[in-house]
Amino acid sequence: MTHTVGESLDDAPWERMESALGHDPAVELRRTLRGLAGNGAAATEEDCHPLFECLALGTGRVTSVATAALPFVVALARDPDMGARATLVQLLTGLSDEAAKAGEGRVDAGWHEAWRRQQPRLAALLADSLPEVRREALPLAEGVGVLLGRWHAEADPTVRLPLLLALGTAAAGSDEAGAVERVREVVTEVLRAGNPVMRVAAVHAWAAFDPRAPIPELDLLGAVLSDPAVRPQFEALWYMPDSDGPLTREHVLSWTAFLLEDAGQTALSFVVRLVDAARRTGDTLLCRAALDEGWHLLVVMPSAASALLPRAGALLADPDDGVRYRAAHLLAALGVRATPYADELAALLDDLGEDEYFEGTVGDHARWALTRIGDQRALPELVERLYAPYRDGYGRGYGLGDPHLPEVEDVLTPLQAHAEVLLPAVRQVLRDDGKGGALTCPFLRVLQAWGPAAAPAVPEVAALLDDARYSSSAIATLVAMGPAAASAVPAVRRCALLDFPVDRSRVAWAAWRLGGDRDTALRLIGEAALIEDEAHYRPVDLLGDFGPAAAPYADRVRQLMEQGDTWLRPQAAVALWSITGEPDPSVPVLEECLPPIARGGDTYGSFLFAVRALTRIGTISPASRAVLDTVRGFDQPLSTYGDYRAILQDETIRAAIDDVLALP
Numbered sequence: 001m002t003h004t005v006g007e008s009l010d011d012a013p014w015e016r017m018e019s020a021l022g023h024d025p026a027v028e029l030r031r032t033l034r035g036l037a038g039n040g041a042a043a044t045e046e047d048c049h050p051l052f053e054c055l056a057l058g059t060g061r062v063t064s065v066a067t068a069a070l071p072f073v074v075a076l077a078r079d080p081d082m083g084a085r086a087t088l089v090q091l092l093t094g095l096s097d098e099a100a101k102a103g104e105g106r107v108d109a110g111w112h113e114a115w116r117r118q119q120p121r122l123a124a125l126l127a128d129s130l131p132e133v134r135r136e137a138l139p140l141a142e143g144v145g146v147l148l149g150r151w152h153a154e155a156d157p158t159v160r161l162p163l164l165l166a167l168g169t170a171a172a173g174s175d176e177a178g179a180v181e182r183v184r185e186v187v188t189e190v191l192r193a194g195n196p197v198m199r200v201a202a203v204h205a206w207a208a209f210d211p212r213a214p215i216p217e218l219d220l221l222g223a224v225l226s227d228p229a230v231r232p233q234f235e236a237l238w239y240m241p242d243s244d245g246p247l248t249r250e251h252v253l254s255w256t257a258f259l260l261e262d263a264g265q266t267a268l269s270f271v272v273r274l275v276d277a278a279r280r281t282g283d284t285l286l287c288r289a290a291l292d293e294g295w296h297l298l299v300v301m302p303s304a305a306s307a308l309l310p311r312a313g314a315l316l317a318d319p320d321d322g323v324r325y326r327a328a329h330l331l332a333a334l335g336v337r338a339t340p341y342a343d344e345l346a347a348l349l350d351d352l353g354e355d356e357y358f359e360g361t362v363g364d365h366a367r368w369a370l371t372r373i374g375d376q377r378a379l380p381e382l383v384e385r386l387y388a389p390y391r392d393g394y395g396r397g398y399g400l401g402d403p404h405l406p407e408v409e410d411v412l413t414p415l416q417a418h419a420e421v422l423l424p425a426v427r428q429v430l431r432d433d434g435k436g437g438a439l440t441c442p443f444l445r446v447l448q449a450w451g452p453a454a455a456p457a458v459p460e461v462a463a464l465l466d467d468a469r470y471s472s473s474a475i476a477t478l479v480a481m482g483p484a485a486a487s488a489v490p491a492v493r494r495c496a497l498l499d500f501p502v503d504r505s506r507v508a509w510a511a512w513r514l515g516g517d518r519d520t521a522l523r524l525i526g527e528a529a530l531i532e533d534e535a536h537y538r539p540v541d542l543l544g545d546f547g548p549a550a551a552p553y554a555d556r557v558r559q560l561m562e563q564g565d566t567w568l569r570p571q572a573a574v575a576l577w578s579i580t581g582e583p584d585p586s587v588p589v590l591e592e593c594l595p596p597i598a599r600g601g602d603t604y605g606s607f608l609f610a611v612r613a614l615t616r617i618g619t620i621s622p623a624s625r626a627v628l629d630t631v632r633g634f635d636q637p638l639s640t641y642g643d644y645r646a647i648l649q650d651e652t653i654r655a656a657i658d659d660v661l662a663l664p
Contacts, residue, residue, distance in 0.1 A: 029054040029065065033072050036084065043083040051091055062099045064108045070095070074118050077125065077133075089125060089136040090242050096140060131156040136241050138166045144179040151186060158239045158246075161201050164190060165240075168205030180209055191217070196224040197233045200252065207259045214259045218270055225253050226277035226286060250289035257293040264301045264635070271297060275311050284320045288355075291315070291326040296401060298330065299646045303635045305334055313341040321353030324362045329403040332369035333644040335651065345369045346377045359398055360405040368406055371415060379418055383425035386411060390438040401642040408439055410648060412446040419453035430460035435467050444470065448477040455484035462488040465495035472503055475510045486515040504528075505539040513545070522546050526553045529560070538568065544575030554579050561589055570606060574613045583619045590614055591624045598630045602640050604653060611656045620660055628657050 032050040036043045051073070052058075055066045077088035096115070099107050115122075125137035126146070134150075135158065141147050147167050154160050164186070171183035183205070190202040199220060206213035214221065224230055234249040247255075253274070260267035271294045278287035291312075297304045308330060315327040328348060331338035338345070348366035367385065370378035386408045398404035415422060426443055434440050447454040447461065454477070461477050464470040465488070475492060478485040492510050497503040505525050512521035525546075529538045530553070540557055543550050550557075557579060561572035570593060573586040593610035596603050611628070614620050620628075631638065632654065639649035 029069060033069070033076070036076055036082070036088075039083065040079075040081050041083045045084055045087045048084050048087040048091065051088075052094070055091070055095065057091070057094045057098060060098070060102055060106060062095060062102055062107045062111050064110065066095055067108045067110045067114045070111075070114050070118060074121050078121055078128075080129065085128075085130065086132040086136045089133055089140075092122065093136065093139040093242065126150055127153070131159050135159045135162055135239055138162055138241050141166065141170070144170045144174050144176055144183060148182060148186070157198075157237050161198060161237050162240050164198070164201050164205045165208070168208030172209040183209070191220075195233070196227070196230050197237050200224050200256070201238070204255070204259065211259070211262065214256070215263060215266055218266065218273075221256055222270060222273045222277070225249060225256065226274055226281070226283070228281055228283050228286075231285075248285075250285055253286070253289045254293060257296070264297065264304075267293075268297055268301070268304050268307055272307050272311065275315075279311075279314070284318075284323060287315070287318070287320070288322045288326065291323065291330070292402075295326065295330055295403060298333070299401070299637060299642060299644070301635055302637060302647075302650065305337060309334060309337055313338070313344065316341060316344045316348065321362060322355040324348065324351065324353055325355045325358060325360075325365065326403060328362050328365035328369055329358075329644070332365050332372055332406070333647045335372040335647075336374070338369055339373050342370065342373055342375050342377075345373075346375065349377070355403075358403050364405060365403075368411055371411055376418070379415075379421050381425075383412070383422055383429065387429050387439060391433070404643065406644060407442065409442045409445050409449075410645070412443075413449045416450045416453050419450045423454065423456055427457050427460050430457070430464075434460065434464055435470070440464070440470055441473055444473040444477045448473075448480040451480045452482045452484060455481045457481075458485045458488055461485075462491045465491045468496040471495045471497060472506065475506055479510050479513045483515065489514045489516055505542055509539075509542045509545065518546070518549065522549060526550065526556075529553055529556055538564075540568065540572045540575045544578035547578055548581070550575075550579045558585075561586070566606065570609055570613065574616075577613075577617055583617050587614065587617060587619050587621070590617075591621060594624055594627045594631075597638070598627045604638055604640065604649065607638075608653050608656055611653070611660050615656070615660045615663065618663060620663055625661060628661055632657050632661075 028050055032047070032054065036047055039047060051069075055069060056063060073088055073091060076082050077085050077092060079085070082088070099111055099115070119142075122137070122140050123142075123146070125133055126141055127150075128134050128137065134154070134156070138147075138150075138159075141150065144167065147163065147170055151160070151163055151167065154163055167183045167186060171180045174180070187202045187206045190198050191206075194202060203214050203217045203221060231249045234252055235246045238247040238252060239245075240247065257267055257271065260270060271290050274286060274290035275294065277283070278290055294304065294308050294311075298308055312327040312330040312334075315323050316331075318324050318327065328345065331341055331345065345366045349363050349370075351362035351366065353362040354360070364385070367378045367382065371382065389405075412422065412426075426447065429437070430440065430443060444461065444464075447457055458478065458481060461474050461481075462485075464474040475495065478488050478492065489511050492507060492514065493516075495507065497507070505528050508521040508524045512518050522543075525539050525542050529540055529543055531538065538560060540560055543553060543557060554576065557572050557576045561569050561576055564572055569589055573589040577583060577586040590610040590613050593603070593606045597607045614624070637646040637650035638653040639646040641649060
């Protein structure tokens with residue numbers, strides 16, 4: 001057969017065919033197909049790789065090149081003397097999936113008929129002599145009936161397991177009469193009499209067409225996944241089409257937890273059970289995997305903290321580096337709630353243990369945890385340790401939802417009370433590595449948050465004013481430092497700016513705030529606010545700082561509050577209140593930012609701004625109180641982040657809600 005493929009390649013009109021990649025793939029395609037045919041049993045997966053590029057798999061299109069190549073790929077995939085048959089079947093399933101998902105007009109007109117002509121040969125792959133070919137061909141099965149026929153004929157357990165999962169998926173998408181019931185009968189029988197791993201697979205298959213199916217089987221799932229003796233069976237059986245190697249027990253655990261994502265408390269009970277079992281048996285891999293799922297729950301469900309906190313605390317003494325790493329990270333994210341474990345965390349400050357997949361050491365996370373608690377044992381060398389990885393051009397890489405090192409400003413910003421201790425090191429970093437440094441802007445934001453407590457760093461901040469990359473941040477930082485930064489006014493006036501109107505307004509504002517002329521600054525900023533061009537920045541946020549002195553511009557501010565965009569209106573509302581001293585009409589505009597969060601929105605930035613502004617004004621309506629009570633009752637983080645920052649942002653927003661609801 002391979003000889004026939006080689007001879008027939010030149011008969012196709014390749015030169016008239018379209019490529020999705022904008023270049024002619026014919027030469028490379030024919031070379032690869034001919035090479036595969038010539039290599040026969042010696043052909044490898046790598047030999048097939050050029051085909052995936054030539055046929056543009058993953059581009060959302062199926063072109064005439066793919067249509068022409070189809071019979072040759074099918075012939076090679078069916079040839080018992082071909083050495084890369086499983087990879088070729090993967091290519092076929094990929095093309096089939098691409099054709100099913102591609103939009104109108106993105107599939108070659110001849111593709112569907114060409115596929116129909118090959119259907120008998122494709123169906124034969126499901127009964128091939130090689131288990132790996134049968135497994136890879138499962139996505140090619142058309143309908144529940146075909147898969148059920150294979151279920152009753154298939155004897156190889158490494159094919160039966162993915163076949164069972166394929167049955168569940170097919171039943172979920174089938175409109176055949178009785179399809180779900182026939183698959184349910186199969187699944188029920190496996191649950192009754194299958195081996196432990198197949199029983200777990202049966203739960204997954206059932207969940208495909210009945211999402212609540214895993215809940216009654218939690219005891220089964222917990223018992224099988226936590227049994228150390230069963231672990232090797234997962235890698236012996238759990239193969240999936242188009243997957244490199246078998247899934248481990250830990251992969252299946254994660255997938256199982258995902259099945260419970262809409263039942264948060266049930267998922268938490270499942271995870272806690274696995275953590276406890278792992279601690280009893282000393283099963284390190286299980287403990288790591290269960291802690292990972294516990295972490296993922298915590299960042300979407302704050303109530304998980306009460307169950308996870310004591311377990312993470314106990315695991316700080318675990319002999320495994322990866323377990324201690326996860327435990328310390330979880331406790332750091334929980335902040336003051338981890339106070340009972342402060343001594344245990346302090347004992348880990350010099351722990352160099354790491355996890356293979358995550359950044360930082362156990363000691364790094366223990367130190368961060370102590371800063372979150374407010375324990376001064378974290379302070380010695382804190383700044384140096386935070387900055388050390390960046391000195392040599394540190395490039396970070398992490399999964400957004402996985403444990404990782406915190407951002408420097410997330411660690412230092414809350415430590416204003418310890419500024420006197422930390423400032424010398426921060427100033428040294430800015431002197432040594434300020435211009436062009438990896439963390440110059442984050443350090444400026446930290447100093448801005450510290451406000452007057454950071455005033456000793458005026459010289460280092462002022463030195464950045466002649467660099468347009470940092471001047472805007474440096475100006476804001478100097479203003480936050482207050483009168484102690486007055487000596488920087490001349491440098492502020494001559495600072496280097498990017499060509500943005502906002503920068504010129506901020507220079508005038510900053511010079512006034514640091515002791516300069518108020519009237520000159522007010523006139524310049526007021527004139528900028530009067531500009532009608534919508535593309536022009538209107539500095540109403542700065543104008544509000546002048547209070548009643550800005551009364552000549554009150555009508556313009558009111559107009560912007562009524563007619564501005566969603567960012568400008570709340571800013572103008574606060575400015576108008578600052579100028580007039582009247583809560584109305586500013587309060588109703590600010591309160592418009594609250595209901596979207598109660599309805600499931602994610603505009604947390606404007607929500608937090610409005611809540612803090614209402615606290616400043618000192619007024620809130622009964623309707624908005626009810627909205628905030630609703631939001632405060634959510635068992636979800638008030639954040640769009642998917643890592644530790646979800647917890648930090650949630651804490652910040654909830655604290656602001658508490659403040660405004662405490663108003664009389």
